[in-house]
Amino acid sequence: MVQERINEFAKYIEKKGLKTTQQRNDIIRTFLKSGGHLSVDDLHQKVKKVNPRVGYATVYRTLKLLSESGVAVERHFDDGHTRYEHLEPEEHHDHLICIKCGDIIEFEDKNIESLQEKVAKKHGFRVVTHNLEMYGYCKKCNGNT
Amino acid sequence: MVQERINEFAKYIEKKGLKTTQQRNDIIRTFLKSGGHLSVDDLHQKVKKVNPRVGYATVYRTLKLLSESGVAVERHFDDGHTRYEHLEPEEHHDHLICIKCGDIIEFEDKNIESLQEKVAKKHGFRVVTHNLEMYGYCKKCNGNT
């Protein structure tokens, strides 16, 4: 399935008349192999282990491309760091974020989604995307504030 | 009710051993008189009309205090500008944000809230606060993309 994402991205690159490069490949492979929610810096650190010549700016640019192509999504959580995560087609999830340990739990709830649509419709709004984030204490951190 | 908020803030200031100043008063009054979702710059512009000597940094510092005291809340929408809005006690609302005209609609939905709590509980999570933002096209902008 990593290969699928890579192909998807290759198709996007081609459509835009862009080129395939070693750096991009290294960045994309590293991104897809990593789980979770990566900051630009996180990813840069990891990529450097594979290919030390890759610059910070290229990681930025490639993540931007990955977002445009739909392979990744940008997340803006309240800590002020933009993070990127894989976007699996047909799948959407929201986040529970621990304000003590920083752990991020993903969840999906169709009932919430459909209520959201209902609210939007009531306001004549056509929703393209949404964020739902809950901040609080995870199971481990609960109690020992 | 503006007076109520002012008193609430005064109490917070006192508890922290801080001082009341003309600048803070001007900033707070201007903030409370304005509706909507203000950026630091918005508020600074408005305050300058009342008191031209007020500096940018003071607006920042005062908004920070207002957030801490619970009179205001910080919002981080995807446009990269932190905005502040009044926080009425007992009241919570979420946002519909038009990605064409930038309009922000507030809504409240108890059903969504209770489903959220349910999800959190399932993960052993104690929620302190949450954000729900839906991005899309408002009634006016819908269709004429």
Add this chain to the structure above:
DNA sequence: TTTGAAATTGATCATTATTTTCATTTCTCA
């Protein structure tokens, strides 16, 4: 395979939002 235009890269500089510093002014209250 060679070639050359177009795209990419990485280093560095520019920007934008926010925070901090610091010398000076202003409050508070004994």
Add this chain to the structure above:
DNA sequence: TGAGAAATGAAAATAATGATCAATTTCAAA
């Protein structure tokens, strides 16, 4: 009223991200 703590404003410091540009790489056509 006077001392000491806090607040202020201007400017410098950060931090994240975006843009610039000369050098390099890619790729398709010759």
